[in-house]
């Protein structure tokens with residue numbers, strides 16, 4: 580899926596549409612301080628549960644930042660990265676369906692579009708319920724993320740998903756038990772906290788009613 584054949588680094592162009600680095604200065608308790616920041620887009624993420632087959636829907640994709648982190652954490656010089664020694668699959672993540680808020684549309688509409696583009700399910704925006712809003716980062720960006728929950732059926736499947744343009748995204752399904760396994764103590768997984776939060780929220784708030792509906 581990742582099919583990476585070459586990789587190199589370059590300076591960040593000042594007009595990057597995704598990341599704007601800067602230094603913020605402030606005075607706290609009479610002391611001047613500063614903090615190096617990244618302005619990045621806010622985002623949405625969607626916990627998707629297919630009720631026909633009782634599986635959670637995730638996406639897998641190659642994440643350059645994760646690949647870079649794995650290589651440099653091993654002490655290797657990224658400038659000379661050897662793709663034989665570091666196969667690109669080490670940069671593949673498991674995530675919730677998600678997307679950046681870079682359009683002048685409601686956040687739930689952006690979530691609806693991501694569900695269709697990435698996962699192939701065509702659902703009305705009213706079926707996407709808001710779960711919570713939090714900061715996706717607090718050290719370098721402080722960006723907001725809104726988490727949603729949506730139940731889909733096989734009948735809602737309009738396409739195979741996989742993303743738009745040249746995005747390469749795999750749609751994968753986990754049963755409730757397989758999802759619970761991901762959360763076990765000691766788990767080491769290439770997933771952002773939003774994905775793990777989404778699974779926890781689902782297991783806590785939705786799974787009990789699905790596993791034993793008569794109790795509720």
Ligand SMILES: O=c1ccn([C@@H]2O[C@H](COP(=O)(O)OP(=O)(O)O[C@H]3O[C@H](CO)[C@@H](O)[C@H](O)[C@H]3O)[C@@H](O)[C@H]2O)c(=O)[nH]1
Nearest residue numbers: 597620621622623624674675677678679715724746771773
């Ligand atoms: O430097 C960049 C950054 C992004 N893109 C493209 O921009 C789009 C952005 O993708 P989108 O699906 O909108 O967002 P994600 O990159 O999937 O990231 C979201 O999903 C993650 C969770 O899985 C969250 O951690 C992030 O905060 C959230 O923005 C994609 O086409 C990327 O290929 C680039 O081409 N170059």
